[in-house]
Amino acid sequence: MDVQQPRFSEQEIARITARIDRPVVLVGMMGVGKSSVGKRLATILHWPFVDADDEIERSARMTIPEIFESYGESYFRDGERRxxxxxxxxxxxxxxxxxxGGAFCNPATRELILERSLAVWLDSDVDTLVERTARKDNRPLLRDGDPREILGRLREERAPAYSQAPIHVISANGPHTQTVNRVLEGIAQWL
Incomplete structure (x- = not known):
């Protein structure tokens, strides 16, 4: 559990949230910490948190690996966009x-996110991504090959899409609260 506290006061957080007129959407590679950071950020902002992957599974009544296996990635991406x-x-x-991880790489989904939300790119080095993704066996794109090679290739391929997010934050090893603080700093500067 994170022991570090947010470096923003309640008053500063209230000023930030009062100026945000749209959802905050976290984008980036699998394993970068979008869900973990997102939950903590939502708690600090006093906003609800939604994991799009959970919503996709709920809508499809299938897990993401089952969707990939039964219908393929293209079908999944279309459902993800909806x-x-x-x-x-x-x-x-x-x-x-x-x-x-791939949502923001779909041009239609990316356009929608950029138009209707504040996109924040959470970024990590490949070593961190390999370590974090190894904790779960529910990553369809990592099942058929060397995770380090796949993550490195995907990170390089996806960087041009991710870089279109107006806020870029490094999610390094360490407590997720550090990344949450960086996200709040990025939002405050963007405002």
């Missing part, structure tokens, strides 16, 4: 949303 569109509806309340 779920994110629903989460970012015009009347969406302030929310922190964690997306799947």
């Amino acid at each position: 779920v994110i569109s629903r989460l970012l509806a015009e009347d969406a309340t302030p929310t922190v949303i964690a997306t799947g």
